[in-house]
Amino acid sequence: xxxxxxxDEAHALQEADAxxxxxxxxxxxxxxxxxxxxxxxxxxLLSGKNHLLSELTRxxxxxxxxxxxxxxxxxxxxxxxxxxxxxxxxxNEILIMRKLDAIRGALESLNVNESASSVEVYDRLxxxxxxxxxxxxxxx
Numbered sequence: 568x569x570x571x572x573x574x575d576e577a578h579a580l581q582e583a584d585a586x587x588x589x590x591x592x593x594x595x596x597x598x599x600x601x602x603x604x605x606x607x608x609x610x611x612l613l614s615g616k617n618h619l620l621s622e623l624t625r626x627x628x629x630x631x632x633x634x635x636x637x638x639x640x641x642x643x644x645x646x647x648x649x650x651x652x653x654x655x656x657x658x659n660e661i662l663i664m665r666k667l668d669a670i671r672g673a674l675e676s677l678n679v680n681e682s683a684s685s686v687e688v689y690d691r692l693x694x695x696x697x698x699x700x701x702x703x704x705x706x707x
Contacts, residue, residue, distance in 0.1 A: 580642060583626045587648045590619045594655040601662050623649075 593616050600608040627642075629635050635646060 576639070576641075579626050580645065583623060583642075583645055584648075586619055586623050586626070587645060587652060590616065590623070590652050591648070591655065593619065594652055594659065598655070598659050598662065601659060601666070604666070 593612055597609060597612045597616065600606075600612060624630055627634075627638065627645075629638070638646070
């Protein structure tokens with residue numbers, strides 16, 4: 568009976584190792600898609616990432632951070648590799664946040680009628696552009 572449990576755990580570890588390899592590759596592809604602003608590819612990869620994470624949860628039984636402590640010492644390499652994947656995920660998240668900030672800044676600069684805008688618009692000579700509202704011919 569103990570051999571069966573050991574074999575099952577070894578098989579689970581082997582399966583989890585294969586999935587974490589796929590996850591690391593997928594996170595790298597996700598980063599490249601984000602850099603290229605290929606949102607269609609990013610969404611496909613996101614779906615694949617969620618599937619891999621679900622499978623890893625099923626295999627390991629880890630649903631919360633403390634659950635990882637219940638895995639034996641033979642899972643240490645797996646833990647290390649999952650931490651590397653977490654770091655890759657965080658890198659991708661930072662890239663997304665930076666791109667969103669840049670988009671927000673661009674949108675704020677286009678909304679020049681709003682006086683509360685914190686983004687200033689410059690002309691091609693580097694001078695702050697003065698926004699003047701021109702009166703139409705029907706306005707007095």
